[in-house]
Amino acid sequence: MLASHFHLNTSKEAPADAEVISHQLMMRAGMIRKHAGGIYTYMPLALKVLRKIENIIRTEMNNAGALEILMPVVQPAELWMQTGRWDAYGAELLRIKDRHGRDFVLQPTSEEVVTEIVANEIHSWRQLPLNLYHIQTKFRDERRPRFGLMRGREFTMKDAYSFDRDEAGALKSYDIMFNAYKKIFTNLGLKFRAVNADTGSIGGSRSHEFQVIADTGEDLIVYNPDSEYAANIELAEAPCLIAERALPSKALELVPTPEANKCELVAELLNIPLQQTVKSVVYSVQDEEGKKSIYLLLVRGDHEVNEVKIGKLAAFKHGFELASEEEIIEHFGSKPGYLGPVNTVKPIHIIADKTVGNMSDFVCGGNQENTHWVGVNWGRDLPEPMIEDIRNVVAGDPAVDEPGTLAIEHGIEVGHVFFLGDKYSEKLKATYLNEQGKPEVIQMGCYGIGVSRIMAAAIEQNNDDKGIIWPLPIAPFEVVICPIGWGKSEEVRQQATSIYNYLKDQGIDVILDDRDARPGVMFSEWELIGVPIRVTVGEKGLKEGIIEVQARRDKESQKLSPSEVNSYLFNLYQQLKSTV
Template sequence: MRATQFFLNTLKEAPADAEIVSHQLMMRAGMIKRLAGGVYTYMPIGLRSIRKVENIIREEMNRAGAIELLMPAVQPAELWQESGRWEKYGPELLRLKDRHDRDFVIGPTHEEVITDVVRKEVKSYRQLPLNLYQIQSKFRDEIRPRFGVMRGREFVMKDAYSFDRDQASALKTYDVMYGAYQRIFTRLGLNFRAVAADTGSIGGNRSHEFHVIADTGEDAIAYCPSSDYAANVELAEAICSEQRPAATVPMAAVHTPGNSTCEAVAKQLDLALSRTVKSVVFANETVVDKKKAVQIILALVRGDHEVNDIKLGKLPGVQELRLATEAEIVEAFGTKPGYLGPVGVQNVRVVADRSVAAMADFVCGANEADHHLYGVNWGRDLPEPEVADIRNVVEGDASPDGQGVLAMCRGIEVGHVFYLGKKYSEALKATFLDVDGKPAVMEMGCYGIGVTRILGAAIEQNFDDRGIIWPLSIAPFEVVLCPIGYKKSEQVKLEADTLYDALKAAGVDVMLDDRDERPGVMFADWELIGVPLRVTLGDRGLQNGLVEFQSRDGKIEKRDVAVADILGVVQQALAERRIG
C-alpha cells in the first residue's frame, strides 16, 4: 500500500472526550471517528487491524470444528418473549417497531436466534454435536458509553453456540473452545489470563473470562504467581485457616460519638482495623406460596475486608438480594446505619464471613447511636453464626489451590466461555430424538470474543508517549518504508520502490510513505500508528549502500543495514515476531 493511495488522517491532539489511552490513541491515529455516543466509524487503518483479529479468530474457530454462519442483527420480539428475556434484559436492549407495529430488537447477543435455527433443523442425536459461530455487529444501549471501543454501544463480536446431546459431551466441547481461546489470544500477541468467573443465575462452575492484563482494566483479578490459579475477585474463594482464640476480656459498651466507620472506631480505640467487624445489611426478597416476603440479612466481614454480594447471593434460600433501605434497617435494628452489630438482634439472618467466625474479643456496633461493643465473643455474648465465604479476597490471602498466596492485577475482559446447560434450549424447546428414540433437551454452551474491544485492550497494554506499539499479528501494517525526499531523489525513489516490490512479493504487509512530507512528520505518524518495523531510506545512506532499520518496540535499535541485505533482515525480524 502506498500512503498517497491510502486514507491517513492522524491528529496531533486527542479530542477532549477521549478519557483513556486507547481511546486517545485510536482517535489520534485515525483508526476511529465518533458518529454518536458509543458509536464509531472504523476508518481504513483501524479496519485493517480488525480484519487481522477476525482472521486469527476464524482460523482457530474453524480448527476447533466450529462452522461459521451469519445471523440477522434485527430480531423479532417473539423469540425474546419466549426465552423470558424480553422483560428481564432491561434498558440495554434496544427495542423498535416496524411499519406494521411489530416489536423487534437490535441484537446484543444471539442465543435466541441460534436456538431457533437449531430447533428447526436438528432432529436427531446423529446431527450432534454442533458448534456454530458468527462475527457480527452487536448493539447494547449502554447508559453511559465511554472509553471509546472499550465500552461502546455498537461493537463487533464473535459469538459461538454449541449444542450437545448430554452434559458430558457439552463439557468436552467447552474444553475444546477453551483451548481455541488460549490459541487465539496467544496468536494475537497479548499478555492475558484465563480467569474463573461467576456463572450468575445459571449456576454451575464452568465459566471462564479471558482478560488482557492492563492497569486500566475494569476488573480485579486474583491470581497465584506460583501456580495457574486465577479468578475474578467476584468468584475467588477466601480461605481462612485461623483457629478462634479463647476470650480474654468481658464485653463492654464504648461511647464512640460520631465514629460510624470501622476505621474511625479502630483509631479511637487504638486497635488494628482487623479487630473490628463491619456490618452490612441486605434484603432478601423471596416468594413463598405466591406471597412476597423480605428477609433481613446481616453480613459480617472484618473491618479491613469488603462484602462480596455475589457470593452472598448464592447462599441457600437467597432469591433476590439487594441492599436494605434505611427504613428497613431502623425497623430491624432500632438505629440508623453506622452502629449496627449482631449482638441481641431478632428476626435477622446473621451470616459471618469465615474470618469473622474465627475472631475473638472483636469490636462491633452496639445497635445504639454513638456506641460500639468491645470484647465481643461468639458463643458467650451471642449465638454462633451461620458461616460462609462472603468477602472479596485481598492480596496476600492463601491461594485456594494451596500453591502459595494471591496477588492482584487489573484486567480487561475480551472473551468469555460459558457452559449454558439447558437454560435456552428448555425455554425454546430445542429437543432431539436421542439414541433410545425418546426426545431430549440439548445442552448448550456460548463463547464470545469482543473483536473491536481487543484493539483497545491491546493498546492499553502496548503504548508509550509516542503512540501505539502493536503486536505484529494485529498491526495495520507490518513494515513501513520512509523514504526521505522520495519525490526529489531518483535514487531514493528507485531503492524505495524496489524494496517495496520485493517485500510485497515476499508476502509482507508493507506501507510505502510516498507523501511529500518532512521526515519528522513521517516518523511521528508511523510511531503514533504503531507499525512494528521501519526502514528509512535517504540519499546520504544510499551513497554508502546503507538504509536505517529499527523496530517500534525498541527491541531493535536504529542501525544501518546494507541495501543488499535489508530484505532478508526484515524477513528475519518478522519471522521472529510471528506467533502460530
Template sequence: MRASKYHINTLKEAPAETEVASHRLMTRAGMIRKVAGGIYTYMPLGLRVLRKIENVVREEMNRAGAIELLMPVVQPAELWMESGRWEKYGDELLRIKDRHQRDFVLQPTSEEVVTDIARNEIHSWRQLPLNFYHIQTKFRDERRPRFGLMRGREFTMKDAYSFDRDEAGAQASYDIMFQAYMRIFGRLGLKFRAVAADTGSIGGSRSHEFQVIADTGEDLLVYNPDTQYAANIELAAAPCLIEHRAEPKEELVLTATPQAPKCELVAQQLGRPLSDTVKSIVLATDPAEDDADGQVRIWLLLLRGDHELNEIKAGKLPGFERGFRFATEAEILDSFGCVPGYLGPIDTAKPVSIIADLTVAHMSDFICGANREGYHYTGANWGRDLPEPQSADLRNVVAGDPDPNGGHLAIQRGIEVGHVFFLGDKYSKALQATFLDTDGKPALLQMGCYGIGISRISAAAIEQCHDDKGIVWPRAIAPFEVVICPVGANKNEKVGNISEQIYLGLQEQGVEAILDDRDIRPGVMFAEWELIGVPLRITVGDRGLKEGVVEIQARSDAAAVKVPVEQAQAAALERLKSL
C-alpha cells in the first residue's frame, strides 16, 4: 500500500464532544467519523482494524468447531413476544414497523432468531452438539450514547450459540468457548481478565466476562493477586468484616446531629470513625397485578457507612423477583415519619422489612438514624434495642477485603469486550425448541450464548495502549504493521529506491507494510504515523544512507536504532516478532 493512493486524513484537534482517549484518537487518526449520536462510519484505517479483529475471532471460532452463518439485523416481533423479551428488554430495544404496520426490531442480539433456526433445523440428538455463530451489526438504543465506539448505538458483534442434548454437554460446550475466548484475546495482544459475572438481561446461570484492563474502564473488577479468583464487582462476594459481634458497651442515646444528613457528616460531628455508622437505604417493591391487597412493600437495607449498595445483589433478594425501585420521599415520610438523611431501624412509623448487610449484622454500639430530623442514635445494638436482623450480602467489595480462600482482594478497572453465558433451556423452553432424544422422546435443547464486541475491542485496545502522541496498536490488530518513511526522496533518488526495496521485500514476507510516498515534511509524516499507531517505523534518509544505515523504531520505543541498509528487512522482521 502506498500512502499517496490511500485515504489518510488526520486532525490536529479532536472535536470537543470526544471524552475518552479512544474516541479522541480514533477521530483524530481518521479511523471513524460521526454520522449521528452513537453511530459512526468506519473509515479505511478503522475498517482495517475491525477486519483484523474479525479474522482472529473467525479463525478461533472455526478452530473451536463453531459454524458460521449470518442472521438478519431486522427481526420479527413475534419471536421476541414468544421469548417474553418484547416488553422485558426495555427501551434499548428499537421497535419499528414496516409499511404494513407489522412490528419488527433492530436486533441487539440474536437468541430468538437462532432458537427459531434450531427448532426448525435440529430434529435428532445425532445432530448435536452444534454451535452457530455470526459477525453482524447490532443496534441498542442507548439512552445516552457516549465515548465513541465504547458506548455506541450501532456496533459490530460476534455472537455464537451452542446447542446440546443435556446440561453436561452444554457445560462442555461452554468450556470450549471459554478456552477459545482465552486464545482470541491472547492473540489480539491485550492485557485482559476473565471474571465471573452476572447474567443480566440475557439470562442463564453461568457467566464470565472478558475484560480488557484499562484505567478508563467502566467496570470494577475484583481479584486476588495470589490466586486465580476474579469477578465483576456486581457478582463478587463481600465477606463479613467482623468475625464475632462484641457485647454492648454503650447505652442507647438519642444524640443531636444537626445538619448531618450523611454518615460522613455524622461521624465528623461525633468524632467517630465512619465505620461506626450505619446508612439506611429505602427500597420499594410494587405489587403484582393479581396481588389482592395491592400494597407497595417498603424495605430498609442497612449498610456500614463506608460501604456502597450493590444493586445487582439487592435485586436477587427474596421478595425482589419482580424488581425494585428506590422509595419516593412521600413513601419514606409515611413509613418512617421523617425526611431522608436521618432514617434508621429503630421506631419506624410503620412496619418495614429490614435487611442488614453481613457486616452490619455483626456490629455493636453502632450509630444509626433516629427517624427524627437532626438526631441519630448512638450505642445501638441488635437484640437489645431492636430485633435480630435478616442479613444478606448487600455491598460492593472494597480493596483490601479478605478473601475467604486466603489473601486480600484488589480492585482494578476493565472494559467488557466479551461475555459467555450458559443459558440452559431459557429460550428453548419459551420457543419450544426440542429434538428427539435417544429414547425417542422430545427434549428441550440446552443452550449457551457467547458474544464478543468486535468494534468495542478496537476502542478498548486504544484505552489500554496509547500515549501522548497517539495510539500504540498491538501488532495483531494494527491497520498496518510497518510504515516506511522516506525523508527527502524528492531530492535524492537513492532514498526512494532503498525505501521501495525495503517495502517490496517486506510485502514478499507477508508483512502488511505501507510506503509513505507523499511529499510532506518529515515532522508531519512522523507525527501522523505516531498518531495512527503503526507498530514499526523504518526511516530512510540521505544522512543515514551516507553512513549506510536506516533507522528502525517501534512505536513503543523511546528511540530509533540504526541498522545497516542490507539488514533492514531482517531487522524489521525480528523486531516485529516481539510486538
C-alpha cells in the first residue's frame, strides 16, 4: 500500500470525552470516528486491525472443529421471552417493533437463536457434539457508554456455542475451547491470563475469563507465577496467614487513640505493626422474611472485605448492605472509626476472616470515640468467632494448596468461557434421541470473545508517550517505509521502492509513505499509529551507505547497509512475529 492511496488523518489532541489511553490514541490515530455514544465507524486503519483479529480467532476456532455460521442481528422477542431474558436483561437489551408491531431485539448475544437452530437441526446422538460460532455485530444499550471501544454500545463479538450429549462431553468441549482461546490470545501477540471465574451462579461448574494484562485494566487478577493458577480477585481464595494462634501474652486494656479512626493511624499512634490491628466492617443483613440483623466482619488492618465472597455466605444470601450510622450507633454505642467486637451495646453477629481467627493480642476499636482496645484475645476476652474467607487476596499471600506466592495485576476481560448445562436447552427444548431412542436434553457451553474490545485492550497493554505499539500479528501495517526526500531524490525512491517490493513479495503487510512529508511529521505520525517496524531511507543516509531500521518498541535504531537491510528486516519480522 502506498500512503498516498490510503486515508491517514492523525491529530495531536484527543477529544475531551476520551478518558482512557486506548480511546485517546485511537481517536488521535484516526482509527475510529464517533457517531453517537458508544457507536463508532472503524476507519481503514482500525478495520485492518479488526480483520486481523477476526482471522486469528477464526483460524483457531476452525482448528478446534467449530463451524462458522452467521446469526441475525435482529432477533424475534418470542425466543427471549421463552428463556425469560426479555424481562431479566433490563434496559441494556435494545428492543424494536417492526412495521407490523412485532417485538424484536438487537442481539447482545445469541444463546436463544443458536439453541433454537440446534433444537430444529439436531435429532440424533449421531449429530453430536457440535460447536457453532459466529463473528457478528452486537448491541448493548449501556447506560453510560464510554472508554471508546472498551465499553461501546455497538461492537463486534465472536460467540461460540457447544452442544453435547452429556455433562462429560460438554466439559470436554469446554476444555477444547479453553485451549483454543489460549492459542488465540497467544497468536494475537498479547500478554494474557486465563482466570478462574467460576461463580457457581450460571448453573454450571466451570467458567474462565481471559484477561489481557494492562495497568489500566479495571479487573484485579490474582495469580501464582509458579503455576497455572489465576483467579479474579472476587473469587481468589485467601489463605490464613497465621498457622497457629499464639497464647495471650498481654492484658486487655482500653487506650486513648485520639482522632485515630483508621487502622493505619492507630498502628502509627501506638507504634505497632498494622498487622496487629483488626478492621471492623458492619453490615445490615436481611433474612428470608426481610428482618434485619447486624453483622460485624473482622479483617486484619491491612486487608479488605470482599463483598462477592460474603455474598455467598448462607446468612447473607437474602441481601445485605453496609450498616447505616444510626444502626451502628444503636448497636455499638459509637460512631464508625472506633468499632470492635468487645462490649457492644446490643448483641451482634461476628464473623472473622481466617487470618483474624488466629490472631492474638490484637488491637480493635473501643466502641467509644477516640479509644481502642489493645491485647484482645479470642476465648479470653471474646467468645470464639465464626470464621470464613471474607477478604481480598493481597500480593505476597502464599498460594493455597500449592507452592508459590500470589501476585496481583490488572486486566481487561476480553474473553469468557462458560459451561451452561441445560439452562437454555431445557427452556427451548433442544433435545436429541439417545441410542435407546429416548429424548435427552442437550448440554451446552458458551464461549465469547470481544473482538473490537481486543483492539482497545491491545492498546491499553502496548503504548508509550509517542502512541500505540502494536503487536505484530494485529498491527494495521507490519512495516512502514519512510523515504526522506521522496520528491527530489531518484536514489531514495529506487531504494525505498526496492525494499517495499521485497517485503511485499515476502507477504509482509507494508506501507510506503510516498507523501513527501517532513521527517519529523512522518515519524510522529507512524509512532502514533504504532507500526512495529519502521525503515528510514534518506538521501543523507544513503550517501553514508546507511538505511535505518527502528523497531517501534526499541529505544535505538539499527543502521544497516543497503545490501544487508532486507535480510535484517526479514529476521526482525520473524522475531517479532513469534514474540509475545
